[in-house]
Amino acid sequence: MSVEVKGLTKLFGIQKAVDDISFAVQPGQVLGFLGPNGAGKSTTMKIATCYLPPSAGTITINGYDVQEAPIEVRRNVGYLPEHNPLYLDMYVTEYLTFIGQLYGLKSKNLKKRVEEMVALCGLTIERRKKIGSLSKGYRQRVGLAQALIHNPQVLILDEPTTGLDPNQLSEIRRLIKQIGQEKTVLFSTHIMQEVSAICDRVVIINKGKIVADSDVASLNTLGQQEISTLVEFESPIEESLLRGIPGVQAIHLVKAYTYRIISQKNSDIRSAVFSLAATHHWSLVGLRQEEHSLEKIFQSLTK
Numbered sequence: 001m002s003v004e005v006k007g008l009t010k011l012f013g014i015q016k017a018v019d020d021i022s023f024a025v026q027p028g029q030v031l032g033f034l035g036p037n038g039a040g041k042s043t044t045m046k047i048a049t050c051y052l053p054p055s056a057g058t059i060t061i062n063g064y065d066v067q068e069a070p071i072e073v074r075r076n077v078g079y080l081p082e083h084n085p086l087y088l089d090m091y092v093t094e095y096l097t098f099i100g101q102l103y104g105l106k107s108k109n110l111k112k113r114v115e116e117m118v119a120l121c122g123l124t125i126e127r128r129k130k131i132g133s134l135s136k137g138y139r140q141r142v143g144l145a146q147a148l149i150h151n152p153q154v155l156i157l158d159e160p161t162t163g164l165d166p167n168q169l170s171e172i173r174r175l176i177k178q179i180g181q182e183k184t185v186l187f188s189t190h191i192m193q194e195v196s197a198i199c200d201r202v203v204i205i206n207k208g209k210i211v212a213d214s215d216v217a218s219l220n221t222l223g224q225q226e227i228s229t230l231v232e233f234e235s236p237i238e239e240s241l242l243r244g245i246p247g248v249q250a251i252h253l254v255k256a257y258t259y260r261i262i263s264q265k266n267s268d269i270r271s272a273v274f275s276l277a278a279t280h281h282w283s284l285v286g287l288r289q290e291e292h293s294l295e296k297i298f299q300s301l302t303k
């Protein structure tokens with residue numbers, strides 16, 4: 001496991017910012033860590049990168065415990081903090097060289113790594129500028145480059161797309177996706193769409209507790225108590241037979257010969273509807289599960 005969080009709790013005074021959470025990120029996975037403001041995302045990430053000690057529980061990075069082996073953890077992890085602290089008076093390559101030196105990179109290897117990061121993060125045109133003169137999107141690229149300079153296996157990115165315009169946003173998302181092909185990425189956001197655009201998996205946290213842990217492919221069914229299926233026929237059918245399908249809870253007529261069938265969570269009725277239509281020679285012209293908007297799902301899980 002690249003990142004393993006077990007029974008993690010963090011107290012600030014009497015406030016439980018993180019309350020006994022556990023999850024793991026597999027090697028090569030991009031995990032979206034989603035939650036509203038104040039949910040405990042940054043706190044978890046600061047513990048994973050040795051900036052804060054846990055009150056209870058553990059985090060291991062590539063098998064190294066944040067409290068027992070902080071130096072190894074730092075070697076194995078690259079971190080882009082929420083507010084991306086950069087030295088604004090430094091030039092881009094000067095800064096990356098400086099960060100590389102802090103990680104112990106030397107001479108030829110250091111120069112090569114800086115060049116590689118400049119190219120990977122799309123900084124070639126801006127490389128000779130002072131960081132203070134860069135746009136927010138380019139500063140984020142510098143932040144990503146510094147997080148990657150020592151070639152860590154695990155990348156932890158705290159809300160890397162906040163405040164970007166739509167063009168920069170899609171560029172940074174594309175870059176994170178590209179980086180995610182080689183690294184394990186734990187990436188926080190409060191935008192549900194971002195998770196479906198970039199991640200393989202999502203963990204949703206609210207008030208310090210995990211409320212969902214799911215594949216991105218199943219995001220649309222998260223937190224839903226029922227499934228809604230829209231079924232459209234060409235001519236009249238016998239509605240009572242639809243009611244007999246196991247799991248069906250209610251049927252609403254949407255318009256002539258078109259029904260919205262509500263069934264229990266985890267009961268996909270589409271193949272049963274299809275078989276019924278075939279048996280009775282009903283002309284089935286539409287059959288699809290309705291998707292819930294990602295905002296609604298997020299709200300239902302974190303309200």
Ligand SMILES: Nc1ncnc2c1ncn2[C@@H]1O[C@H](COP(=O)(O)OP(=O)(O)OP(=O)(O)O)[C@@H](O)[C@H]1O
Nearest residue numbers: 012017035036037038039040041042043044082190
């Ligand atoms: N150093 C601290 N001292 C006291 N309380 C803190 C400290 N750091 C965080 N908290 C509190 O812990 C809770 C979780 O904060 P955290 O920054 O982890 O949330 P978050 O999910 O990252 O939120 P956001 O999306 O707004 O960045 C908040 O209520 C916050 O006020």
